[in-house]
Amino acid sequence: MMINAGTIYETELEQVRRAVAIFNITEVDGFGVTLASVAGLRSWIVTSPKIEVMVTGSSADFLGTFVIPLRLIKQAEIQCDLGEEVELTITDNIARFTGETGFSEMQLLDQDEEFSNFDTSNVTTAEIRSSQLGQLIFFGTEEPTGIRDRSVIEKVPPVSQIIFGAGSLEIITSYREINAKSIRINQDAVICGKTGQFVVNRVILRSVFDLLHSSENEMIKISADIESGTRMQIEGTSWKILLNREQFGAARFHSQIVDILDSANIEHLVGADGRICANIDETNIEIQLLDGRLPIARCTIELVTGVERSFDLLQEIEQQNEGRVCTKFFIRGNAIVACLDFVCGQSLDLIDELRALVADSDLLGECLASLGVIGDKLDLIFES
């Protein structure tokens, strides 16, 4: 049975080629570009765990999905360039582009993909001309000049902040890790909904520029649920893209810490605000990520609660702090806390450091508690 997917012009195939340039499509694993008819329009779909793209072509009404090899699409685009249009037919698992001067065909692949639904409730939208968005993306994601060694730029987390402001859209990219200045680009836009920021992958965002390049200064709509959305949609008249949200600052180490605890089979709990409580050597350690000069995982153990700030207690804590490296002790409310500020992204082993914190705090709670409960009446006796 032959399926006719319609007559295709160069602009459509060019846009498909530009869209798929974002991806690394492994033909040998059966991946290509999934073709389907969605609402009576020819739709070309490519997805990866971090980004999904759908390019919509002209009308075509057929059933089923077909995975076309990227090589064949590139060839068809050249065919179009020579003869203005090609016809796509699929017969017995073979896709064939037929032009004025000949045809090209290949067997279909088998890894068909689907473009996910995007939840538009609670979204903030920005409408902006493609030329302005192109400027935002091109300059907002540009790397500092003069860096030839890729390993240097790889030290920078690959993220950019997209700010939905009042009447403007903004991209900010920081290069603090390599002592380069951050860049901030702002363009007027029509914003509807809550203002705020949405962080996406800088490298993937930059690749969107290629798609904008093919648009004729059309209006582009960007939508994201700033509070709780996990994806942002960028939509032109004939294409749309879904980009994953990324963590920003110290938060990007959150999943790494959870993974480390998982791998080490350490019992842990993640709170609603992202704080982690891990049980190491039968001691509960609270881990909170902090943003500042350095990304910090503050690891604390509540040694003892219900203590008063007696002079003896404060003196002992002072002596403990002077005599320790890394681990420190302080009073928070009516609790004595042992604390380790772990700089994220270092090569140190987090689990080892947590164990050291537990070891440093061993039995100290009871000793310090005695000082906090009865003040200067009881001397702290240490056995050598």
Place this chain on the structure above:
Amino acid sequence: MATERYFPTPSEKALRRRFLSAVKKCSLGNFISADKVLLSEYGLVIGEFDASELCELTNQLEDVGQIYGAIIDAKLKEKPMSDLLVKSHPAPVDYRIAKILPIRETV
């Protein structure tokens, strides 16, 4: 009746030393001196106290017990994990608490 002298084992001697050390740490050394703590074939024997000594010793033991109880009350009920994550804490100076956003899990 003559009694045979008892020779304690090294372990028993060590236990006696530890006991005397604990007595000293509890500030009970004035009441239970080393010469009152003897090892015999029947075990550890704490020597004789008159009524006033026993009264003072009892008071002192009660004080120690109260202090220990206060320490236990202050600490040793370890909170469950979920309780620790209820109360938020302030960030240190020049730092702010990182906002953990919802993201898609990617394999």
